[in-house]
Amino acid sequence: MFSLAAHTCALQPAEQERIQKAGGTVSMRRVNGDLAVSRALGDFVYKTSSSLPAEEQQVSPEPEFVVHERDSATDHYLVLACDGIWDVMENEQVGEYIKSKVAAGVADMGELADMLIRECLALGSRDNMSVVLVELPAAPKPTAEAIAQHKAAVAKQANMEAAASAEGSK
Numbered sequence: 001m002f003s004l005a006a007h008t009c010a011l012q013p014a015e016q017e018r019i020q021k022a023g024g025t026v027s028m029r030r031v032n033g034d035l036a037v038s039r040a041l042g043d044f045v046y047k048t049s050s051s052l053p054a055e056e057q058q059v060s061p062e063p064e065f066v067v068h069e070r071d072s073a074t075d076h077y078l079v080l081a082c083d084g085i086w087d088v089m090e091n092e093q094v095g096e097y098i099k100s101k102v103a104a105g106v107a108d109m110g111e112l113a114d115m116l117i118r119e120c121l122a123l124g125s126r127d128n129m130s131v132v133l134v135e136l137p138a139a140p141k142p143t144a145e146a147i148a149q150h151k152a153a154v155a156k157q158a159n160m161e162a163a164a165s166a167e168g169s170k
Helices: 013-021 091-103 109-122 144-168
Strands: 077-081 131-135
Touching: 077 091, 091 109, 109 131
Parallel strands: none
Antiparallel strands: 077 131
């Protein structure tokens, strides 16, 4: 099961109200039509009102969080990602993507995170993208056969790329 706690400003009335009180607007689900998040540590251009405390600026550094009870028998992964991921994939799509790659033999979470970012690039994301994947104890594991097939495919691709590079340098 996957749970997304992050949100865009247009979906939360309190976020939109804070942005407007600070002199900003929300359009196209973005602060001033530009920034896709309403809470961030940087983005100082949205924090310029000297008459407002930090938490009341157009973009607030104050975190918002929701505590979800975990089901240790059914929760598989924790996905922490920038909005560049969520711009092109829904919560369930990310979950299905991860499960499909694990079933196809990807056992390394770093490799899987890299694959997810590349997939989001292919889907057209042009925003910041970083992702942390945490495998929880109940997560499905790839079979030994699937791992072997995946490793063989990766090795074959690397060999093809090396041959193409060698051919191109002649």
